[in-house]
Amino acid sequence: MVVSRMRWVRAGAVAAVGLVGVLALGAVPASASDDGQWWYDAYKVADVHAEGWTGEGVKIAVVDSQINPELPDFAGADLTVAPGAACEGVEPSTTEANAESEHGSTVTAMLIGNGTGVAGTKGIVPDASVTFYGVGALEDCTPTSEVEGSGHTPLGWMLQRALDDGADIVMTAIVQGQATIPDLMTVAEAVASKTPFVAGNPNDGFKQGGLPAGLSGVVGVSAVDRDGNLPIAALGVENAILDTTVVAPGVGISTLGDNNSWDDPGLGTGTSLATPQVAGMLAVAMQKYPDATGNQLIQALVNNAGSGDQPASYDATDGYGYGAASLTGVLAADPSQYADTNPLLDKVLQLPSAEQIAAAEEALISPDSVGQPASTDPGGIAALLPVFIGVGVGVLALIVVGVVVTVVLVRRSRRRVGA
Numbered sequence: 001m002v003v004s005r006m007r008w009v010r011a012g013a014v015a016a017v018g019l020v021g022v023l024a025l026g027a028v029p030a031s032a033s034d035d036g037q038w039w040y041d042a043y044k045v046a047d048v049h050a051e052g053w054t055g056e057g058v059k060i061a062v063v064d065s066q067i068n069p070e071l072p073d074f075a076g077a078d079l080t081v082a083p084g085a086a087c088e089g090v091e092p093s094t095t096e097a098n099a100e101s102e103h104g105s106t107v108t109a110m111l112i113g114n115g116t117g118v119a120g121t122k123g124i125v126p127d128a129s130v131t132f133y134g135v136g137a138l139e140d141c142t143p144t145s146e147v148e149g150s151g152h153t154p155l156g157w158m159l160q161r162a163l164d165d166g167a168d169i170v171m172t173a174i175v176q177g178q179a180t181i182p183d184l185m186t187v188a189e190a191v192a193s194k195t196p197f198v199a200g201n202p203n204d205g206f207k208q209g210g211l212p213a214g215l216s217g218v219v220g221v222s223a224v225d226r227d228g229n230l231p232i233a234a235l236g237v238e239n240a241i242l243d244t245t246v247v248a249p250g251v252g253i254s255t256l257g258d259n260n261s262w263d264d265p266g267l268g269t270g271t272s273l274a275t276p277q278v279a280g281m282l283a284v285a286m287q288k289y290p291d292a293t294g295n296q297l298i299q300a301l302v303n304n305a306g307s308g309d310q311p312a313s314y315d316a317t318d319g320y321g322y323g324a325a326s327l328t329g330v331l332a333a334d335p336s337q338y339a340d341t342n343p344l345l346d347k348v349l350q351l352p353s354a355e356q357i358a359a360a361e362e363a364l365i366s367p368d369s370v371g372q373p374a375s376t377d378p379g380g381i382a383a384l385l386p387v388f389i390g391v392g393v394g395v396l397a398l399i400v401v402g403v404v405v406t407v408v409l410v411r412r413s414r415r416r417v418g419a
Helices: 038-042 045-050 099-112 145-150 154-164 181-192 271-288 294-303 327-332 354-365 382-406
Strands: 059-064 078-081 129-134 169-172 197-200 219-224 246-249 253-255 266-269
Touching: 038 045, 038 246, 045 327, 059 099, 059 154, 059 271, 078 099, 099 129, 099 253, 099 271, 129 154, 145 154, 154 169, 154 181, 169 271, 181 197, 181 354, 197 271, 219 271, 246 271, 266 271, 271 294, 271 327, 294 327
Parallel strands: 059 129, 059 169, 078 129, 169 197, 197 219, 219 246
Antiparallel strands: 253 266
16 A cells, blocks of 8 residues: 655655655745744635634544644644554554654644644634544554454545544545545545545655545645645656645645654645645535535535636646635635535546445435445456556556646646635
8 A cells, every 4th residue: 555644745854754755845944833824824714713714513524643632732622532543553642743643733733723832823723623533654554453354444444434423524634545445435425425525635646646635526635835836746847636626825834843843843845734724614614604515515615716816617637626725715605506516526537436426325315225236346346446546546647747747837826825
């Protein structure tokens, strides 16, 4: 399994993480607390909170590696750590500062942080209810017997737990290169139940897997800088990932802890740092429009992305998708005007399939019929599916090379990051 356990690159360093590549960055000032929260100001989050939209009443599941719930950033927050990790010998929470706990703590604080920690991170939805599902250190993961018996990957198992627990929104910033039939059925269930599923894209499409963000129905998020530019990845080209849904700030963002220490903040770049912002936008919209379905909220997200001075349009190849996610745009648009259909079902991989989604819908209607109909595994290819998906990701990477090298100009309306 190709898995990224750390989805950002620290300032002034290029690190090899697990089996994946990372972005190359120039030197950035070490102190992050002063300017590493620029995303918060760009989206005018404080103004949105002043209007009462803080995510109250919305349940968000964060599926990540590990978290330190004892950090001052989470004091007073509605944070629950679900018991048990998906990897043997690992706990979902730890007070030790390491790559996993710093990562999981940072993305969670960007949702519900109170601004009192070393990085000064304030969450986009401070009043939301967050449950953290700790997968563990995936690089050397030995799945638990329960995970093995389920047929899921460790990530897929935790995503299923989040759905089973009734999450309103599911978010993960973990990337992997393989998926099993049960994993696909979990995503199919999210689509069938109209539960928004937000996932970070790879930071390097040439070396990392593209799942689950590349699966149908999933909101795939990429990072941009202050000027709306994609970071530079492999071969010196922009990190333009196929089937991106939206982009959000993810360059030069404050991280909780740095270099295995909680004493100082860091600065990081990566899709992980953009992903909670998009999940938070859906949460505030869910609070404001409680009668809207998850499908309609996703429709509001994509139809109000970009500069706002022209109708949203989609480009599957330029790395921007519908454009920069807009917090005020999502809040201003009544989702009831949009169709109650998931607009993200036509991705390149075409997985989960229409048949798998239909089977998940049937299972929701008739729980007693839960099982795996033959149509979910045409030709009996379940055992080979991880290979097929892995090959598919490799092909997508080659396509991205052609796209990025040949595209010189990108529509500027897509690059604009603001409210």
